[in-house]
Amino acid sequence: MSITLMVQGTTSDAGKSALVTGLCRALARRGVRVAPFKPQNMALNSAVTADGGEIGRSQAVQALACGLTPHTDMNPVLLKPNSDIGAQVIIHGHAVGNMDACSYHHYKSEARRAVLESHERLRSKYDVVLVEGAGSPAEINLRENDIANMGFAEAVDCPVILVADIDRGGVFAHLVGTLALLSESERRRTLGFVINRFRGDLSLLQPGLEWLETETGRSVYGVLPYLHGLHLEAEDALATACSSEKAALKVIVPALPRLSNHTDFDPLRLHPQVDIRFIAAGETIPPADLVILPGSKNVRADLCWLREQGWESMLLRHLRYGGRVLGICGGYQMLGKDISDPEGLEGIAGETPGFGLLEVETVLQPRKQLHNVTGVLTLNSAPVSGYEIHAGITTGRGLSRPAVQFDRRKEGAVSPDDQVLGTYLHGVFESSVACDGLLRWAGLFDPAPFDYYTLREAGIERLADAVDQHLNMETLLPLAAGNPKSGSSDKLVDSRSKPKT
Structure with missing residues (x-):
């Protein structure tokens, strides 16, 4: 039985892309047939697929983490903003036109059909489909006809985990507040949480984790450390430039x-x-x-x-x-x-x-x-x-x-x-x-040896190592135990764990 698991974030840049990338590689290293999926992506960083289409750059990187060639089914809807109020709409890798927000709202039924078709094709080929949400599921103004977050999860009846960035502050408010703004059915399918970018002594965080589990009745599956110097291709936000007065x-x-x-x-x-x-x-x-x-x-x-x-x-x-x-x-x-x-x-x-x-x-x-x-x-x-x-x-x-x-x-x-x-x-x-x-x-007359491909691969491996070390994989994903056909979505829904230190 194929499992679909969705990673949603309390905010943009909470760590959804990084977590999905790390999970993709961690499962692929175990021999699990895993594929990434993002129903709807809004980004100006894109990649060309083997089937001659265009998808978000983050899904192309996640495909590499799975050992796969990027395919348009991995990101069936891509929105590329070309003004403050409009974007080019790309369906299954090809542009269908420019739309403002109202026009796209009316087009959502067509976009939803493309999303569900792509997801079904991936489910038929892979043991695990790891889904990345967009922005936050608590954006009330975008709830109607949603295909990017809980709207998709409800449509395919998949479990969800929430990731939040502790480095920006307010992590408990982000998690509890997001959960409170969900509908009852959406809360039921939310299994628990992953906390991202933690610095310091985890023992000092432990009382907060225990409170969070007691308050919400949901698991904290792990706390990922702040990975200094990690390179992962950005989904959209402009990466910080590297400046050096000594550079040649x-x-x-x-x-x-x-x-x-x-x-x-x-x-x-x-x-x-x-x-x-x-x-x-x-x-x-x-x-x-x-x-x-x-x-x-x-x-x-x-x-x-x-x-x-x-x-x-x-x-x-x-x-x-x-x-x-x-x-x-x-x-x-x-x-x-x-x-x-x-x-x-x-x-x-x-x-x-x-x-x-x-x-x-x-x-x-x-x-x-x-x-x-x-x-x-x-x-x-x-x-x-x-x-x-x-x-x-x-x-x-x-x-x-x-x-x-x-x-x-x-x-x-x-x-x-x-x-x-x-x-x-x-x-x-x-x-x-x-x-x-x-x-x-x-x-530059004498360039130093530099291998970008090796560095990019090292970043993906580093993420997977962090996921393996700091997340309770065997509880979060029964498939991680190495027997893909033994898992089921029921096991995922019932799973509970303590955060891994």
């Missing part, structure tokens, strides 16, 4: 209002020789060796924002002094002569002049390009791999000097003076040889 290469990235796929910069954040900083609105733009224009979900609006913030004059001055400029996806489009959106795919229909640093033009078209690709950088023939997610079709004379050579086509552009490079390729820094090549181009 200075990199700056504008923190665009609709910045997307900022996980592109994780290898640079973690590289020991790179000082990378995200520059927000109103901040002084510092000097740098390399300026990177990132991806955007609303390229023309973010291009206007850059001009308002003084980036255009800064870029021209930066290049006059010999600096390098790299544009990725939307940032690549901004480097061209103009960007046209005749159908209003990302906002109001129209055309916006680009910075004119590359001899290319871009037209946005309804059909999004979604590809996992491999090739070589033309700068130094270094192997490179990554993924493309873009609606733009770019043409022009600048393509005669491509940035990347794939098996059957060329991609991107490099300026005649080699100072400006644009590419649609996300993940361009993940390959160590490609990263070395780009850093050398940017001015």
Whole structure:
């Protein structure tokens, strides 16, 4: 019998993604056939799946933790905000249009159907489906027709555990308050709690844990420690940049209002020789060796924002002094002569002049390009791999000097003076040889050995180790004992345990 277990959080960033990732790897290491699932995700960090669709980045990482290839069924509904009131709606990996909140509310029945279809397919293939909720189940204004939290749990009749972040304070209020705001049936299916990011002596927390179990009648399944320096690709929130005055290469990235796929910069954040900083609105733009224009979900609006913030004059001055400029996806489009959106795919229909640093033009078209690709950088023939997610079709004379050579086509552009490079390729820094090549181009003459893939894998393993050590797995998930077919949802509902120290 397949088991579905849902992890919901008392707040955003409570640790849902991390807990599901750790559980995925901990079960996979036991030989359990496990798959991740998030019914509805709102995020601008995404990944391309093997079946040619698009899902949230966190579910792609969770798939890797399970030893699986990411699939669109793992995140059937993805919302990508392109304004303060609207988002592109992606169903089963493909965009169906832009909707504001009211329009999406009326569309929820279609979205629910996609969610239930994907969940049923996963249940038929795997012993355990680990589900990640979104935000908090106690958001009263979003309860009607909910498919992201308790609405989904009620629809498929699965048990739920709540995770809360003790590091931000108020953990007992978060847990008890969330439980109090649930309906009676929702409270019944909530088995208990996991407390995340604890620092200090657990014995000092024990009286609170005992009170919590007595007050709520539910178990505390464990207390996860604060894992300093843990790297896990962010679902959406912009990760803290790593700054060092001793770094050999200075990199700056504008923190665009609709910045997307900022996980592109994780290898640079973690590289020991790179000082990378995200520059927000109103901040002084510092000097740098390399300026990177990132991806955007609303390229023309973010291009206007850059001009308002003084980036255009800064870029021209930066290049006059010999600096390098790299544009990725939307940032690549901004480097061209103009960007046209005749159908209003990302906002109001129209055309916006680009910075004119590359001899290319871009037209946005309804059909999004979604590809996992491999090739070589033309700068130094270094192997490179990554993924493309873009609606733009770019043409022009600048393509005669491509940035990347794939098996059957060329991609991107490099300026005649080699100072400006644009590419649609996300993940361009993940390959160590490609990263070395780009850093050398940017001015780092002797890059230190750095393996991002190994570091990412180490982060997943570290999470799984923490889950194994600090959670009562054998009580929380009978499947963890190593006999997948012996578990049942009844055992989960009846399970009670003491927190593991």
